[in-house]
Amino acid sequence: MSHRIIYFGAGEFSVKPMQILLDDSRFEIIAVVTQPDKPVGRHQKMESPLIKSLAEKRGIEVFQFEKLKSDEAYQKLSSLTADVFVVVSYGQIIPQRVINIPKMGVINLHGSLLPRWRGASCVQAAIATGDEESGVTIMKIDALMDHGPILHKEVEPIRANDTGGMLFRRLSSIGSEVLPDVLDDYLKGTISPTEQNHDLATYCKILKREDGKIDWSKPAEEIERLIRAYDPWPGTWTEWNGKRMKILSACLSALNTHKPVGMIDIIDNAILIKCGDQKVLEITKLQLEGGKPLESIYFISGYRG
């Protein structure tokens, strides 16, 4: 007999694990909980979370509670008699009384090696900080954010040219591969959770676009990591001629520029910017407000002045 799951998710990270669980006969997703539809994009059209259509395609009931704290949500979730809740990139805190509903508790798949990088931007934080490895953690949720005891960890090395998007995809795959067996073992009682070492905990915040504004007074290597880490979300940018210029790709350069820190200089077909430690970063791909993404040589083609 298969385990009855209610699956909580919303972000992109939640898609793949859900597909895997759907195709695994050991589990039955009896309902999906996701965020409400929101007006999105340039024309403010209403858009559904990614997993909503996936659920509807399979004929699975979808709930989009405005507040998980509400009595309505509590009563609905209680009535469904699930064995366990599985939460992946859901975006709302799970209230204690909801955690108490399923007899086997609430299991979370998280994109870092807990207790390192508790919070919403764990993938970006790992790259931006220069960590050598990242990974996924499957844990049992308790009342505090990413604080509960751990069932399983899977390590994934961070590569020298990794972007947030690249690492994100790998972690998503790894998490999806590992989740079913770990979940099954846990539900059968084969593995038991072990407490996190809370002294080692680090935290990362939810990122907004404004966080992608580059502070050129920082060291070049740090900025280079930030550019990779924040690609594609929230992206990095700087002001140029009163316009917003997205920095899509950059690398450390051996060339020098005599312009002040943070000012763009063009030498030998390279776009150079001096950083706070006097080292120079070469921008290799960028996008100007209103324009399409450009390799640096194309930007230089039209550059005047």
Place this chain on the structure above:
RNA sequence: CGCGGGGUAGAGCAGUUGGCAGCUCGCCAGGCCCAUAACCUGGAGGUCGUGGGUUCAAGUCCCACCCCCGCAA
């Protein structure tokens, strides 16, 4: 109708108060050179997003529409 920028040569851009459509790169041909992605000379390539309107004359002014993008989510 959430706010805003933009569609001009293959690419990226300029085009002033309407008055012969330009720049950098690329492409083609020739030259220089031991040689070259470097340099020199010449050349091809545009119904200026689409449809109307104003005017002797519209890339430029007016109206409508299509498409791309930044903010915001």
